[in-house]
Amino acid sequence: MSVIAPTGSDRPLLTGGAYDPVQVETTAMDLRVTGRIPEWLDGRYVRNGPNPIGAVDPATFHYFMGDGMVHGVRLRGGRAEWYRNRWVRSADAAKALGEPVPPTSGVSVAANTTVIGHAGATLALVEAGGTCYALTDELETIGSWTFQGTLPGGYTAHPKLDPASGELHAISYRFDQPGFVQYSVVDPRGRARRVVDVPVAGSPLIHDMGLTEGHVVVLDLPIEFDLARAMRAVGVPERMIGPGSKVASKLIGRVPAGGRLADKAASRLRNGDMPYSWSPEHPSRLGVLPREGAGAAVRWFEIAQCFVFHVLGAYDEVDRDGMVTAVVVDGIRYDEVFVNDDRGPEGATTRLTRWRLDLVTGRASETTVDDRQQEFPRIDERLMGRPYRFGYATGLAPDGTGTVDDRILKHDLVSGTTESHSLGEGVEVGELVFVPRAPDAAEDDGVLMGFVHDGATGADRLELLDAASLESVAQVHLPARVPHGFHGNWLPA
Template identity: 30%
Template sequence: MATTTSHATNTWIKTKLSMPSSKEFGVASNSISLLKNQHNRQSLNINSSLQAPPILHFPKQSSNYQTPKNNTISHPKQENNNSSSSSTSKWNLVQKAAAMALDAVESALTKHELEHPLPKTADPRVQISGNFAPVPENPVCQSLPVTGKIPKCVQGVYVRNGANPLFEPTAGHHFFDGDGMVHAVQFKNGSASYACRFTETERLVQEKALGRPVFPKAIGELHGHSGIARLMLFYARGLFGLVDHSKGTGVANAGLVYFNNRLLAMSEDDLPYHVKVTPTGDLKTEGRFDFDGQLKSTMIAHPKLDPVSGELFALSYDVIQKPYLKYFRFSKNGEKSNDVEIPVEDPTMMHDFAITENFVVIPDQQVVFKMSEMIRGGSPVVYDKNKVSRFGILDKYAKDGSDLKWVEVPDCFCFHLWNAWEEPETDEIVVIGSCMTPPDSIFNECDEGLKSVLSEIRLNLKTGKSTRKSIIENPDEQVNLEAGMVNRNKLGRKTEYAYLAIAEPWPKVSGFAKVNLFTGEIEKFIYGDNKYGGEPLFLPRDPNSKEEDDGYILAFVHDEKEWKSELQIVNAMSLKLEATVKLPSRVPYGFHGTF
């Protein structure tokens, strides 16, 4: 029997969420027609949305959101009103007057925005529907039911990050905009516990104190003239001391890395946050982490931990001012190197990069930031068709960027790079990544079907030329592969296997694929009927094992028919299900994890 030490705090998703039921959707073979909505918008037609499945599923609230069994529900609306009163009571008359005026302007702006259909990339009814919807925090639940047997080597804590908005969106919202929430399963001697907690970012803390969202949402709101207006409102609140943006505005919802005895939660718009796992398996935010004052800029969500040296390598990008891109590293003891400026002409979307034994591989691709597009009424995230994608190769211990070598890779956009290694006999760097088309489909509305092709990119350091090919050559076996990893003990070295999410039907994940990177052979593990998951995590059984695939795959899986979630543990060599841990509450689809 599972036992709960205390009861989950409920959120707006239980008491306030208002979404159209499935009856309010006219469903055709390739389109969805939204017939009515609470804001009296025009009808919204979604044609084969890249950001939503062909049929949106809005389960009933009773099955969608779990309620503590004794029905003791703490309503944040009341809590937030109290905390809001406490916060605003400290304001002087000028601040109170400014707050009222700015709130009135924001209300008028929101009303104006909702008079027009939102693009599906910013419509919360699309972005956070079904199991993409948020959940309340869940304190530790011990002794979870287990089917099968948890392998002996699975000892420790599996943690996964995700976007989980605390407050109901009032206007535009992209899935990536949600507040960070970490889900943790702790394994001890064949038993498992579960907890999930918000990462208490400075943004979240201030919004909780005010009782509502006030920080602008980077993707869902910051586009066009209304985006400029929201930025002006935000900084006006800062000038009057109503909010403090000097301590960061990030959501820490994307990546996780365990480095130098600290678990760090990250998104590329801020510094990392230190999250502590307690002995009981609960989670506690220790605070914004600047490596003892050494890190003074943002850090991307995918730093690379070298399995041999124990060093951490990272990038930082700026969308406003030069230098637009910087590279740095940390020793295994947490000592930061000097920043190395990477010369790029425009601010570039830099979600991921790669390392080899001796080099860092830095993509400079066609998705760029152009803030001037907001003045023209568009999105600042732009697909620049005139730009030629390229990869930069730099010595890992370079003190400056003078020896950086660029190799062009035309028409290539990899949101994620899974690994890279050196092949000295041919003077090549081999990069493994998923090439995505259209490149900006995640951020901007697009009718073209998304493809994510696992690819081998070879960068010849002698000739300066590149080649690119699909690793899975049989077109009948080609599937969208996104989110995953290689054996972390082989990162930066030649690897035979990659374990990647089968992102079909997009944006859901129906299973994972084990791909032989040398032969292109693909083996698939499907989670089950009406079951979908996310990123597969490969956990080595023994770091000294001679077999690269000797280990287990861990993945959160949600049953959309029964509306229950579980953690599946799969033998990576045989692809046989070893154990299933039944979870006490729903786990939304999310982003990246670690163990």
């Protein structure tokens, strides 16, 4: 154990159990394994999530906020060589831990949403203009990452890797830049070769995107930057919210957001309130932009009011003559979110939904694929942007609390069937990623991998499941609890 964060008796159990943050960094070698880890697995499973350092205010704390903590397990030769968890040392996180601030630039919010590998780097990512951070293979923070100076203004939590070109596609947004979002393409060397401003309505939260062989899909949906909420979060007196927000709204986008004011705001928001909320007046629409098109070339398709955090996949629909006639998008649909409880997605109803955006008629159609509560959808990412058959998702508790349960859902988009598999009563399943057995393996020939929590014993493990049958292959028993977080990936050696 290397670092214990400062704590106080007033630090709340935010949601209790598997969601409660840990305050210790742990390193453990030669982990105990049940079953047999496939010999062909050689790499690291890494996952990021919010884990506040020290005390936070339960009245304002939002589940999406909190200092980023990356957890990782190294697999090689049928062994689990190590487990590590490390806070991402943003400037504020380093200060909270009493450490020197690593080389950093940009807005110091918590990089707490995902962790990916690209251009030989391990990157902790967040959205809304926050700084990306590069990590070592052992998950120590090196410093901020700006894609070799080509994307200094923050990035996204959900870039999409094109398996053919090796390029990373992203839709990024910032609260202080209303009216447009940024589409970027990063080459395999880690430099942006293309950056395009795409017009949108207001200042929407855009957590994910769709990618096809010829297009990107922009999610312009009704969660918007809430200026009054942000002002409360950074300590503006209530009597000043009304007049202050009118002045500030006129300045946003005209006055640079950097400097001490932005740093102070980011610091106050780091482990607290999220300055975005449901805005029913905001349109619900999906934009289709040609990959090499100008921002103004985006075509908007109106859809029924909803919100989508996560896209399962997307692809171009082609007719007999080879012409693209429609774009198909599959994602997890919320009727609304952050309405009754604005500290998290509790109370929301989800379902896997398909939108078909007809490029000939200009109309969108919507179909429910599976109406069970679910989240964290993933496909075989060798098929990113291409037609796919299988999709995987984590079941959510049917009581509408927004918490994960013991189910794994495997969707067959060709047959239209869904298989539900339970890991056992009391087990809570996090996001699972698919790892193919070999580069040319069949679409579900490989393993699903992710952290799970056993509510009966309080123990956590890295679960490996056969992707075809959903039966257990191996369980890596972890020496520490892994709080439920957000997104993980398999980074091959």
